[in-house]
Amino acid sequence: MRHLSIGFIGAGLIAHGHALALRSIIEGPTLGEATAELSLVYDIEQPKAAVFAEQHGVKAVAKEAGEMFDRTGPDVLYICTPTSSHKSYYLQAAEAGKQVFIEKPLAFSIAEIKEMIRARKKAGIKTQVGLVLRFEPVFWFIKQLIEKEKNRLGPLLSFYFRSDQEWPLCGSFHDSAWRSDPDQAFAGCLFEHSIHDVDLIRYLFGEVKDLSASVRYRSATCAGQIEDVAVINFSMESGATGNLTTMYHHIKGRDVRRLEIFFERAAIILDDYKPGDFNQRFRSLTLELSGEPLRQFTGEEVDREYYRHIGNPALLCPEMVSPYRYQALAFLEALLERREPFPDLQTALEAHRIIDSVYAYARRRTLPVSG
Ligand SMILES: NC(=O)c1ccc[n+]([C@@H]2O[C@H](COP(=O)([O-])OP(=O)(O)OC[C@H]3O[C@@H](n4cnc5c(N)ncnc54)[C@H](O)[C@@H]3O)[C@@H](O)[C@H]2O)c1
Numbered sequence: 001m002r003h004l005s006i007g008f009i010g011a012g013l014i015a016h017g018h019a020l021a022l023r024s025i026i027e028g029p030t031l032g033e034a035t036a037e038l039s040l041v042y043d044i045e046q047p048k049a050a051v052f053a054e055q056h057g058v059k060a061v062a063k064e065a066g067e068m069f070d071r072t073g074p075d076v077l078y079i080c081t082p083t084s085s086h087k088s089y090y091l092q093a094a095e096a097g098k099q100v101f102i103e104k105p106l107a108f109s110i111a112e113i114k115e116m117i118r119a120r121k122k123a124g125i126k127t128q129v130g131l132v133l134r135f136e137p138v139f140w141f142i143k144q145l146i147e148k149e150k151n152r153l154g155p156l157l158s159f160y161f162r163s164d165q166e167w168p169l170c171g172s173f174h175d176s177a178w179r180s181d182p183d184q185a186f187a188g189c190l191f192e193h194s195i196h197d198v199d200l201i202r203y204l205f206g207e208v209k210d211l212s213a214s215v216r217y218r219s220a221t222c223a224g225q226i227e228d229v230a231v232i233n234f235s236m237e238s239g240a241t242g243n244l245t246t247m248y249h250h251i252k253g254r255d256v257r258r259l260e261i262f263f264e265r266a267a268i269i270l271d272d273y274k275p276g277d278f279n280q281r282f283r284s285l286t287l288e289l290s291g292e293p294l295r296q297f298t299g300e301e302v303d304r305e306y307y308r309h310i311g312n313p314a315l316l317c318p319e320m321v322s323p324y325r326y327q328a329l330a331f332l333e334a335l336l337e338r339r340e341p342f343p344d345l346q347t348a349l350e351a352h353r354i355i356d357s358v359y360a361y362a363r364r365r366t367l368p369v370s371g
Pocket residue numbers: 009010011012013014015042043044045048080081082083085103104105130131132174175176177178192
């Protein structure tokens with residue numbers, strides 16, 4: 001039997017999400033013989049840590065960050081602070097031999113991420129990155145559909161992916177001033193939010209060969225450094241093309257994705273995907289195959305297939321479907337079975353490389369339209 005003692009650095013929005021997801025697993029029968037507990041929390045704002053401990057039954061509140069890395073402290077750390085402090089906390093965790101779940105984005109530069117990868121290898125610790133869309137049943141379902149039906153779909157031609165979100169600053173959710181501060185967030189909708197979408201594009205469609213892009217700073221909220229629009233055109237290794245349009249807007253409470261995938265003889269359309277919505281996470285998913293009636297897939301069908309795929313685990317509340325729970329489950333299982341968790345630092349690095357190329361392209365390549 002094994003026991004995992006879990007600590008949190010940062011007690012804000014996503015930390016609460018992870019704590020709920022972890023509790024839905026560790027307070028139920030899911031782990032079998034193994035056990036886990038939320039043992040310690042630290043936040044630079046002490047009252048937030050105290051509220052977090054109270055809400056989630058965390059055993060103790062750390063007064064200083066250093067307590068998190070103590071030999072007698074937790075053996076697993078969740079790093080849930082603004083992006084600027086991820087690398088420093090990660091390096092300290094590695095030095096202390098802790099297993100780590102770290103939120104995206106990883107750091108401000110590729111060089112810093114490589115430093116984190118070297119530290120992980122040297123310390124021999126396990127690390128999972130919070131690229132949560134890898135655990136969203138509907139994206140797994142689409143990937144399966146593409147693989148199962150590939151002979152009938154024909155070659156992939158092109159994909160159109162739109163991801164839009166209310167400015168995550170003092171809005172209806174993600175109420176966080178740090179996201180408007182380049183020293184803490186580094187950049188805007190592409191880096192902070194759509195790193196998920198870039199990772200998803202690699203998951204569904206393979207490697208990106210090259211790209212062109214526009215990055216824009218339209219809203220007064222942008223302060224010239226936190227972009228609110230990025231439009232990227234991808235050429236994929238497979239020969240297909242694709243587009244990602246991502247933006248921050250001021251439409252209250254809106255956080256929606258739409259994905260259209262075109263093959264030679266078929267189209268798959270996912271409409272109104274909402275990550276925060278537990279009950280109805282998408283409005284419709286359809287497959288239109290040439291010469292056949294339109295097929296519609298329901299959320300229940302998607303969730304049922306996914307549940308079966310991950311081995312029908314005995315979850316505390318199986319009706320509460322959330323990629324955050326599947327993400328937490330995958331992390332705990334990997335630690336208990338002493339496997340490498342996934343997605344790892346290297347996978348996140350690949351998404352960061354693409355985002356870096358977008359910013360580099362947008363800085364260098366503008367072609368004025370002359371009259
Ligand atoms: N994977 C996802 O779906 C997802 C969703 C939201 C946020 N995130 C990521 O999680 C991270 C945190 O975002 P959030 O929305 O929870 O922000 P938040 O502002 O709600 O919470 C951050 C917390 O960290 C604390 N903090 C700030 N600096 C600190 C420091 N140096 N040491 C300790 N505590 C510190 C703040 O007081 C706050 O309580 C970001 O990297 C963000 O990109 C990921």
